Amino acid sequence: xxxxxxxxxxxxxxxxxxxxxxxxxxxxxxxxxxxxxxxxxxxxxxxxxxxxxxxxxxxxxxxxxxxxxxxxxxxxxxxxxxxxxxxxxxxxxxxxxxxxxxxxxxxxxxxxxxxxxxxxxxxxxxxxxxxxxxxxxxxxxxxxxxxxxxxxxxxxxxxxxxxxxxxxxxxxxxxxxxxxxxxxxxxxxxxxxxxxxxxxxxxxxxxxxxxxxxxxxxxxxxxxxxxxxxxxxxxxxxxxxxxxxxxxxxxxxxxxxxxxxxxxxxxxxxxxxxxxxxxxxxxxxxxxxxxxxxxxxxxxxxxxxxxxxxxxxxxxxxxxxxxxxxxxxxxxxxxxxxxxxxxxxxxxxxxxxxxxxxxxxxxxxxxxxxxxxxxxxxxxxxxxxxxxxxxxxxxxxxxxxxxxxxxxxxxxxxxxxxxxxxxxxxxxxxxxxxxxxxxxxxxxxxxxxxxxxxxxxxxxxxxxxxxxxxxxxxxxxxxxxxxxxxxxxxxxxxxx
Numbered sequence: 001x002x003x004x005x006x007x008x009x010x011x012x013x014x015x016x017x018x019x020x021x022x023x024x025x026x027x028x029x030x031x032x033x034x035x036x037x038x039x040x041x042x043x044x045x046x047x048x049x050x051x052x053x054x055x056x057x058x059x060x061x062x063x064x065x066x067x068x069x070x071x072x073x074x075x076x077x078x079x080x081x082x083x084x085x086x087x088x089x090x091x092x093x094x095x096x097x098x099x100x101x102x103x104x105x106x107x108x109x110x111x112x113x114x115x116x117x118x119x120x121x122x123x124x125x126x127x128x129x130x131x132x133x134x135x136x137x138x139x140x141x142x143x144x145x146x147x148x149x150x151x152x153x154x155x156x157x158x159x160x161x162x163x164x165x166x167x168x169x170x171x172x173x174x175x176x177x178x179x180x181x182x183x184x185x186x187x188x189x190x191x192x193x194x195x196x197x198x199x200x201x202x203x204x205x206x207x208x209x210x211x212x213x214x215x216x217x218x219x220x221x222x223x224x225x226x227x228x229x230x231x232x233x234x235x236x237x238x239x240x241x242x243x244x245x246x247x248x249x250x251x252x253x254x255x256x257x258x259x260x261x262x263x264x265x266x267x268x269x270x271x272x273x274x275x276x277x278x279x280x281x282x283x284x285x286x287x288x289x290x291x292x293x294x295x296x297x298x299x300x301x302x303x304x305x306x307x308x309x310x311x312x313x314x315x316x317x318x319x320x321x322x323x324x325x326x327x328x329x330x331x332x333x334x335x336x337x338x339x340x341x342x343x344x345x346x347x348x349x350x351x352x353x354x355x356x357x358x359x360x361x362x363x364x365x366x367x368x369x370x371x372x373x374x375x376x377x378x379x380x381x382x383x384x385x386x387x388x389x390x391x392x393x394x395x396x397x398x399x400x401x402x403x404x405x406x407x408x409x410x411x412x413x414x415x416x417x418x419x420x421x422x423x424x425x426x427x428x429x430x431x432x433x434x435x436x437x438x439x440x441x442x443x444x445x446x447x448x449x450x451x452x453x454x455x456x457x458x459x460x461x462x463x464x465x466x467x468x469x470x471x472x473x474x475x476x477x478x479x480x481x482x483x484x485x486x487x488x489x490x491x492x493x494x495x496x
Contacts, residue, residue, distance in 0.1 A: 009277030011039025013462040016479030025493030031246040043225035049313035060473035076230025086324035113179040132206035150446025164202035172202035196336035257458040280466035282430035303433035305376035306420035313414030342378035351375040386419040436465035
């Protein structure tokens, strides 16, 4: 008889795990709080406009290829490489900087502020690449049975990388570059992790290598939600059932482990095995009732910044902007140190803008444009009142117009604003944190919430707040690691 797996949550990690386990002969059923699958990798539609709700690009495309090969299926979506990767606009600077993978073109962009840029970048990326390749299979793609096994595994990493675990990404930039602009731009990957370069270890400079050398960034033909649609179509072929509007709040157990989860209507969802694609830390506290993950314990952890997202439907096309854009200011250190705890005004924030219909024309009616804006903001621990969200959005849209010479406000015919309370409510994001637990030394690898439950042998976790961490490719790797766990404990049900 087939063993049945219930997956709680249909984010990318949950969908990937469902594909792997259904390939391996398990019967899979999925439940989801939101009204459609995808988690944060979702789609918003209004008045003929479409918007990617959160992720707008990804790296490490080979992880998706590995998933497709494992599951013996064609790639469920088509991706396109970005080059240039993105544009960066600094306050008070009339020009923008395009970030190219080609180092000669990249150096030419910065020749006026960073002499000898090509040599410096080549040296920096060589060191970053060594970190990536020396840790990818030793740390990133490994399960750990205990904290000791994690620390033991770290001893296999060449000792030369050790110091970079103990100083910041910003210091690494200062060691390699002179100009403010280059140091800020190359440290943006810290913000991709939902943190800042001042509290992100220097080892994460390996992400600069993944973006500029190893694989680059990719967008999806037809929009990011095509990832979800393609995976769901394949799961449908395999008979995997999905149920929406379902939120679990308690569990039942028997002598062999968890017997069922119970949703807020009282309906039981039983299975042989359970995989949780909700936040691995907050679920343990809020549903499993673990003292180690009580509200006080959770609040003492480091969480990633929360999202304030703005979706604009414009009545005309935008000119003189690239697909992906960062709008930054000159108070970088002050802003980074103060934004987490809401100790700086949000009237002039840093933000990211994606002109979504530029690469995917069907995201907007003909002659119009769909625009996505993301502003990382304090989570609900530090800013619980978001009655000013529309005012902050007004300021961002106005600032963007002044800095680009295009009046976004005047051309807006559709606008939606989601603040951290919305994100917390829609996807059970703890305190509205956008990417789950942060990635400081005390919350990575064996220090991160494990992907196997501490008490029950048939309960597992996958997603951003367990190993290996946050980001689309990381959650695909997470699905592989949890599948390996299940195979180790319960075996393959079909021959590969």
